[in-house]
Amino acid sequence: VLRVVLILLCVPLLNACLYVELTGSVSGAEVRVTELRSGKQIGGVYTSTTLADEQQKYGALEWNSFGPTLKLLLLGRTELPVEQFENDKLYLVTASGGVDMDWNDDGVMDDVGTPIDGELYGVYTGSQLKKKGVRLNILTDGIYRLVKGELGALNNTQLRQRLDELASETVGDLNKDGKSSYADAISWSQLNANFPYPGDAYYKLSSEYGVAINLDDDVMEDISANLIQRADWRPADPDSAFAEFIIGCLNPVLKIDLCPFGLLPVIGEGNNSPAVADIMPRVVVTHDWMRDRFEQLLYRMPDDILLLLRSVTAIVIGDDIRPSYYDPSSAAINLDPQSLWVTKEEFETISKEADYRSDFGGDMNFSDRWRYVKDNDYAFGQVDGNGNSSLESATLDLAALLFHELAHAADFLPPSKLNSLAPDDTPVDLTHQLRSDILSSNHPLEAVELFGVAAVLFDGVQPSAQQKAYTGADIGQHFAADKAVDLYAYRSQYEDLAMTFEEAMMQLHFDVQRDVGFTSVPGAAIADPQCDDYIVGWGVRSRVSEPQIEDRLLLIVANLLPERNYGAKVAAFPAALQMVSGKDWCESLGLSADAEGLQRVPLSRGTGSNANLRPPRVLH
Numbered sequence: 176v177l178r179v180v181l182i183l184l185c186v187p188l189l190n191a192c193l194y195v196e197l198t199g200s201v202s203g204a205e206v207r208v209t210e211l212r213s214g215k216q217i218g219g220v221y222t223s224t225t226l227a228d229e230q231q232k233y234g235a236l237e238w239n240s241f242g243p244t245l246k247l248l249l250l251g252r253t254e255l256p257v258e259q260f261e262n263d264k265l266y267l268v269t270a271s272g273g274v275d276m277d278w279n280d281d282g283v284m285d286d287v288g289t290p291i292d293g294e295l296y297g298v299y300t301g302s303q304l305k306k307k308g309v310r311l312n313i314l315t316d317g318i319y320r321l322v323k324g325e326l327g328a329l330n331n332t333q334l335r336q337r338l339d340e341l342a343s344e345t346v347g348d349l350n351k352d353g354k355s356s357y358a359d360a361i362s363w364s365q366l367n368a369n370f371p372y373p374g375d376a377y378y379k380l381s382s383e384y385g386v387a388i389n390l391d392d393d394v395m396e397d398i399s400a401n402l403i404q405r406a407d408w409r410p411a412d413p414d415s416a417f418a419e420f421i422i423g424c425l426n427p428v429l430k431i432d433l434c435p436f437g438l439l440p441v442i443g444e445g446n447n448s449p450a451v452a453d454i455m456p457r458v459v460v461t462h463d464w465m466r467d468r469f470e471q472l473l474y475r476m477p478d479d480i481l482l483l484l485r486s487v488t489a490i491v492i493g494d495d496i497r498p499s500y501y502d503p504s505s506a507a508i509n510l511d512p513q514s515l516w517v518t519k520e521e522f523e524t525i526s527k528e529a530d531y532r533s534d535f536g537g538d539m540n541f542s543d544r545w546r547y548v549k550d551n552d553y554a555f556g557q558v559d560g561n562g563n564s565s566l567e568s569a570t571l572d573l574a575a576l577l578f579h580e581l582a583h584a585a586d587f588l589p590p591s592k593l594n595s596l597a598p599d600d601t602p603v604d605l606t607h608q609l610r611s612d613i614l615s616s617n618h619p620l621e622a623v624e625l626f627g628v629a630a631v632l633f634d635g636v637q638p639s640a641q642q643k644a645y646t647g648a649d650i651g652q653h654f655a656a657d658k659a660v661d662l663y664a665y666r667s668q669y670e671d672l673a674m675t676f677e678e679a680m681m682q683l684h685f686d687v688q689r690d691v692g693f694t695s696v697p698g699a700a701i702a703d704p705q706c707d708d709y710i711v712g713w714g715v716r717s718r719v720s721e722p723q724i725e726d727r728l729l730l731i732v733a734n735l736l737p738e739r740n741y742g743a744k745v746a747a748f749p750a751a752l753q754m755v756s757g758k759d760w761c762e763s764l765g766l767s768a769d770a771e772g773l774q775r776v777p778l779s780r781g782t783g784s785n786a787n788l789r790p791p792r793v794l795h
């Protein structure tokens with residue numbers, strides 16, 4: 176349907192009042208205004224206009240001269256008590272009920288409106304509500320539902336920044352002030368063909384439908400997150416056979432949203448050795464550079480990565496994905512671009528938000544540290560004086576991330592099951608035994624203390640007095656006696672499998688070792704702790720080489736990569752090296768297995784500060 180109309184031409188006809196819109200304009204909705212902070216109601220209850228109201232206002236002759244789009248734009252007008260609004264104060268406008276006058280979204284008024292059971296929201300300043308053509312729409316609604324839970328923590332300035340930030344992904348620069356912001360979202364209309372909703376049509380539909388049938392608040396919050404925060408997701412290859420529906424499949428909220436394998440199959444279905452060209456049609460990104468960089472890096476990955484990608488339906492790389500994760504409901508991996516940027520320009524497009532888990536464990540008396548090392552130096556993560564990384568660094572960083580997330584994928588959907596998936600089944604319908612079930616029943620972890628500690632560090636559980644008292648050496652004692660490669664393994668059987676696999680594959684393919692250590696916590700007076708502020712209580716390099724890990728590792732590899740036989744390579748892994756208790760985390764970068772066993776070797780370059788290193792990639 177062509178909607179050739181410029182909204183700017185219409186604006187002179189619009190009054191200083193609020194227009195309510197869902198799919199189309201909403202007539203007969205009850206509209207209330209409250210002060211956002213106090214909840215105090217301003218004025219009474221107002222009703223958005225109907226067709227009869229507008230015909231009366233303009234007169235039949237003039238009304239009939241209007242085109243279908245303009246007619247729709249004029250409906251749903253609501254006169255508000257503008258004289259009572261203070262310019263800088265924030266108000267919440269709520270519209271309840273009414274009928275949608277263009278439910279089928281064809282740009283022409285429906286003969287009979289479609290009743291709305293739910294409420295639509297919008298946040299505005301007083302001065303915004305005094306402007307012409309301000310609208311209450313799915314964008315203001317979705318954005319309000321997302322920020323609702325944060326209101327108490329944000330002052331007005333912060334809140335307005337947040338509104339701008341959320342709006343900027345969903346709308347263009349309607350008001351031509353040089354940027355996309357919340358000011359554009361409040362004048363946006365679905366009827367404006369020049370500024371269509373940029374996100375997936377599926378998210379828009381589910382949001383409209385959710386309001387119309389009045390879904391639960393928490394469901395609507397998830398739907399709003401899709402509508403607003405995923406509006407900048409796009410298929411890396413817009414011409415692929417999956418482009419039309421792949422994004423809608425990736426963030427299911429309700430069971431009905433799940434995509435069956437018949438629609439979105441795993442990459443490995445009927446394809447035992449996928450090539451890069453088979454992967455790229457499954458990639459979804461927020462920025463073009465992510466597509467280009469990911470494709471370039473895929474060519475540098477070991478073939479095992481391509482084999483592991485058989486188990487996924489899609490790969491998402493998004494500017495605000497943090498931490499990376501595997502989603503068992505869509506069988507997709509979602510990657511934090513922190514692990515694949517190379518240039519400073521690329522880095523600047525990525526979220527700077529901290530991982531939500533970074534505040535956990537603040538009451539503990541030890542710090543859980545890790546890093547990848549090659550030749551007694553950081554294996555990746557260095558940034559040069561111009562703020563650039565390197566292709567070599569990104570290759571290793573992404574490889575570690577992919578080995579981890581793809582271990583989750585192959586745990587849930589192992590290669591042996593990929594050719595027997597029923598087309599009507601979705602990823603949540605599968606009932607086969609997970610590979611990590613086999614691992615945990617054959618070789619269970621046993622350090623009970625560490626399960627509790629992992630719950631504190633990674634899930635935000637409040638620590639007990641005993642847990643708070645553990646030193647790095649205490650943790651190391653429990654850890655050393657067991658069979659995990661990282662404390663994160665104690666979070667779940669899935670992480671246990673993924674951590675073991677990730678470390679082993681990095682050793683096997685890149686000759687890169689992983690350090691894990693439990694150190695002191697830098698004093699509160701140290702604002703920006705560096706590696707020399709962490710004193711090692713216990714630490715080891717190449718934990719995966721320890722003999723008690725080997726059976727577990729070979730079982731994992733046999734299940735995730737059945738065509739490989741890495742027994743000889745694993746047997747030849749370099750011996751694990753113990754760190755020296757009492758040395759700091761910088762000093763522990765240099766380890767060697769010479770006659771003394773544990774002496775520090777000269778470092779290849781200064782490592783007194785790790786300020787130029789990126790923070791460790793989060794594990795998820």
Ligand SMILES: [Zn+2]
Pocket residue numbers: 579583669670673794795
């Ligand atoms: Zn994980």
